[in-house]
Amino acid sequence: MEEEWKSKLEELASRRQRIQEMGGAAAVEAQHKEGKLTARERVEYFFDEGTFTEIGAFVKNRTTDFGMDKKEIAAEGVVTGYGRVNGRLVMTAAEDYTSMAGTFGEYHAKKFSKAIDMAKDMRIPFISMNDSGGARLQEGIDTLQGYAWLFQSQILASGIIPQMSLLLGPCLGGQAYHPVMQDFVIQCRKTGFMGIAGPAFVKTQTGEDIDLASLCGWKAHAVKSGQTHIVAEDDKDALGKAKELLSFLPQNNTERPPRIATGDDAERRDPELYKLVPPGQSVAFDMHKVIERLVDNGYFFELLKDFAKNMIIGFARMAGRPIGVVANQPNWAGGVIDCDAADKAARFIRFCDLFNIPLVNLHDVPGYMIGSREDWKGILRHGSKMLFAFIDATVPKVSVILRKSYAGAYLGMCDKDTGADFVFAWPIARVTIVGAESAASVIFAREIRTAENPDEARAARIQEYRDRFENPYKAAERGYVDDVIDPADTRRIINRALDVLENKTVTRPWRKYSNITL
Amino acid sequence: MAIENVEAPMVGKILRVEVAAGNQIAEGDPICVIESMKMENFIFAPVSGTIKELKVAPHQVVQAYDVVAVIEY
Numbered sequence: 009m010e011e012e013w014k015s016k017l018e019e020l021a022s023r024r025q026r027i028q029e030m031g032g033a034a035a036v037e038a039q040h041k042e043g044k045l046t047a048r049e050r051v052e053y054f055f056d057e058g059t060f061t062e063i064g065a066f067v068k069n070r071t072t073d074f075g076m077d078k079k080e081i082a083a084e085g086v087v088t089g090y091g092r093v094n095g096r097l098v099m100t101a102a103e104d105y106t107s108m109a110g111t112f113g114e115y116h117a118k119k120f121s122k123a124i125d126m127a128k129d130m131r132i133p134f135i136s137m138n139d140s141g142g143a144r145l146q147e148g149i150d151t152l153q154g155y156a157w158l159f160q161s162q163i164l165a166s167g168i169i170p171q172m173s174l175l176l177g178p179c180l181g182g183q184a185y186h187p188v189m190q191d192f193v194i195q196c197r198k199t200g201f202m203g204i205a206g207p208a209f210v211k212t213q214t215g216e217d218i219d220l221a222s223l224c225g226w227k228a229h230a231v232k233s234g235q236t237h238i239v240a241e242d243d244k245d246a247l248g249k250a251k252e253l254l255s256f257l258p259q260n261n262t263e264r265p266p267r268i269a270t271g272d273d274a275e276r277r278d279p280e281l282y283k284l285v286p287p288g289q290s291v292a293f294d295m296h297k298v299i300e301r302l303v304d305n306g307y308f309f310e311l312l313k314d315f316a317k318n319m320i321i322g323f324a325r326m327a328g329r330p331i332g333v334v335a336n337q338p339n340w341a342g343g344v345i346d347c348d349a350a351d352k353a354a355r356f357i358r359f360c361d362l363f364n365i366p367l368v369n370l371h372d373v374p375g376y377m378i379g380s381r382e383d384w385k386g387i388l389r390h391g392s393k394m395l396f397a398f399i400d401a402t403v404p405k406v407s408v409i410l411r412k413s414y415a416g417a418y419l420g421m422c423d424k425d426t427g428a429d430f431v432f433a434w435p436i437a438r439v440t441i442v443g444a445e446s447a448a449s450v451i452f453a454r455e456i457r458t459a460e461n462p463d464e465a466r467a468a469r470i471q472e473y474r475d476r477f478e479n480p481y482k483a484a485e486r487g488y489v490d491d492v493i494d495p496a497d498t499r500r501i502i503n504r505a506l507d508v509l510e511n512k513t514v515t516r517p518w519r520k521y522s523n524i525t526l
Numbered sequence: 527m528a529i530e531n532v533e534a535p536m537v538g539k540i541l542r543v544e545v546a547a548g549n550q551i552a553e554g555d556p557i558c559v560i561e562s563m564k565m566e567n568f569i570f571a572p573v574s575g576t577i578k579e580l581k582v583a584p585h586q587v588v589q590a591y592d593v594v595a596v597i598e599y
Contacts, residue, residue: 290566318535341535342565374563379537381590443564 027065027082031106039106044177044199045243047087047104050137054100054247055091062089063123069115074146085110085140088123090132093251096259099127102137105177109141112183116144117154121161128165131260135250138187139177142206155182162189167362170257174246175200175236180224188235191359192253192311194246195236197226202235234315234348252309256323256330257363264364265330270304274327274503278302281495285372287436289412292338295320295370298410299333302326302368302499308333312352318342319349321356326368327503332360335370336421338411345417346377347390354393361401366506368406369422371413376420389525394420396524398427402516404509406502409433409480409489415441424488429512430505432498433480433489440482444474530573530597534588538562543584545595549577557595558582575599 030036030046039046045053051060067084069076085107090099101120103110112120120136127134143151162171166189173179173187175195179202187193187202195202203224210216210223222228229236238253240246258265284297300306303324310322317340322333334353336343345353360367376382376391398405398420407428413421418439422428433439441447448469449456459465476482483489493501538560545557553574560567579596582588 290564292566292568338565339568342563342567344536344563344565346536374565377536377563381537 024065026080030082030104031108035106042199043242044105044139046106047102047110047137047139050176050243050247051087051089051091051100051102053244054135054137054251055093055098056095060089060091062087063126064088064119067115067119069113069144069147071113071147071150073148076146079108082107084113084116084119086116086119088119090127090130093254096254097130097132098135098254099123099130099132100135100137103140103177105139105141108144110139110177111141111144112151112154113144113147114150114154117151117157121154121157124158124161124165124171127171128161128168131169131262133170133172133254133257133259134162134165134190136171136173136186136190138173138175138179138183138200138202140179140183142178142181142183152182155185158183158186159189162186166191167261169260170254170363172250172253174240174250175202176243176246177201178206178224180204180206192237193229193235194238194240194249194253195226195229196240196242196246198242200240200246201225202229230312231314234312234352237311239314253323256309256325256365261362261364267328267330268325270307270325270328272304272327275500277496278499279496281498285410285434285436285495287411289438292342294339295335295337295343295372298370299324299335302502303331303333304328311356316346316348316352318344318346319352321352323365326499326506329506330365331506332356332365332367333370334367334421336373336417338372341377343373344375344377345373345391345394345420346382347385347387350376350387350390350392350394350420354397357394357397357401361397361403364403366404366406366509367398367401367422368502368506369408369428371407371409371418371421372411373413373417373421375415375417391416391420392525394422395426396522398422400522400524401427402512402514404506404512405429406505406509407431408493408498408502409437409439410495411436412438414438414443424490429509430490431488432491432493432501432505433483434495434498435480435492437480437489437492438478439480439489440477444470444478447477448473527598529578530575530599531593532557532569532572532595532597533591534560534569534594536560536562536567536590538567538588540582540584540586540588540594541566543580543582545577545580547577547580551575551577551597560588569594571597573597573599 087102101123171190172192173190201224320335419426452469541559541561543558551571556568575597578598
């Protein structure tokens with residue numbers, strides 16, 4: 009080889025080598041000591057072997073203030089590029105805490121937002137691996153502006169490609185808007201932190217004394233704020249869960265999610281369901297068990313499982329098709345829909361609609377939560393998000409009323425005229441506007457008051473109302489319920505409905521979007 | 527030892543209390559039953575431990591997020 013070629017290639021190799029070493033051996037060791045992988049190890053683990061291609065490894069900031077011109081920051085503290093996950097292309101930006109703490113500056117931001125732009129233009133999912141010490145304050149307004157680039161890129165990509173964030177380290181301050189504005193957030197139990205401000209800033213500004221884990225840890229978001237969809241045990245678990253989640257999703261909003269052979273008979277009958285759901289309306293049961301019997305191989309990928317537990321959402325497959333499940337949970341707060349439960353369901357329904365994932369809705373709901381606390385919190389505003397989401401959605405929607413579906417919640421959980429293509433009911437279902445007690449005491453108030461024996465009159469009228477309306481047949485007579493079904497046939501009936509809905513098309517007049525009650 | 531405050535998920539009336547102070551309790555065991563919205567709602571222990579304090583009795587009305595029991599674990 010010519011001498012000049014040799015030296016040029018050696019220079020390239022040595023420059024690349026320095027970048028590959030990230031923040032150096034000591035910083036890498038410190039990262040490992042915390043139980044974390046480095047950005048490059050994460051990328052290596054995440055993508056199919058040897059498929060990752062890096063973009064912009066040599067990008068460098070242009071700051072000269074505060075000695076920044078003398079500092080080497082490998083890859084500007086964020087590794088960006090693309091590779092294959094189970095054969096499908098995915099773009100990533102992985103922050104490197106070992107290089108100047110993965111701080112977010114102008115060119116870090118440029119790399120990050122350009123990766124999202126490219127994912128959007130190439131119509132492939134985007135995954136961010138967040139692990140950053142926060143804003144690079146040395147770069148002042150350029151750092152602040154960088155947040156705007158990031159937010160703009162991700163919001164303009166929202167609804168076009170699936171986006172998810174893995175909180176593998178800290179993500180605090182303005183940057184923390186980035187994960188929550190993606191479609192899904194996966195947070196590491198011990199090392200992932202997210203918050204609008206860390207404990208020190210909170211202390212100086214408000215006087216509140218709180219530690220990082222309480223303020224920004226997994227409980228803060230998976231249980232309290234409802235922003236973390238999945239809690240992972242460590243980096244590898246988080247990366248594995250992200251891959252699992254991707255398997256349910258299409259590459260972009262013009263594709264269908266991948267249908268696979270699951271080996272579970274689409275027509276399988278399941279008499280076990282009789283045992284799982286008590287016919288007594290006031291007795292609770294665990295809806296998870298029902299979902300597991302209905303879907304392929306009992307495999308249910310639940311999201312937000314520790315937040316608003318009265319509502320269950322998640323992905324599963326039926327006859328190999330990815331579906332979104334929206335179900336009430338009678339085991340928690342009676343399955344009543346409150347503000348948080350409605351928010352949780354509504355955003356999930358809209359995600360499924362954006363990415364062509366059919367919805368299967370399981371009703372067992374006493375109503376929307378009433379009383380001053382929820383009314384003042386805006387249950388009407390929050391509750392109606394479900395109406396907007398279901399009615400606006402054009403994907404196939406199949407509802408099954410297991411036991412009861414009352415009042416506004418019957419509409420909010422998707423009935424025949426709030427978006428469902430099919431509504432099926434079990435023979436024990438009660439579908440009506442209010443319980444018989446309330447109805448009879450209003451309709452027959454005067455009669456009961458003036459009766460010789462008011463208690464007897466009330467009981468008779470309650471029974472009359474119950475016989476007339478607290479069953480699925482009244483709704484079926486009008487066609488609001490398409491069929492009253494044997495519970496054991498539920499899986500077969502949902503699968504047949506999804507078959508016929510496969511090529512469902514909806515045309516509506518143009519509008520920018522509906523004015524959802526945000 | 528850590529403390530877990532078990533909160534009521536919703537407003538309602540305490541129908542039954544299934545444990546007493548000092549009892550050992552396993553995660554998932556029922557603590558009490560709240561009647562609300564026509565439903566009997568079980569409140570389950572979120573962790574295994576000892577009931578340090580029981581803050582409710584039958585017929586009492588509780589608000590959402592009221593502490594019904596304190597578990598030491």
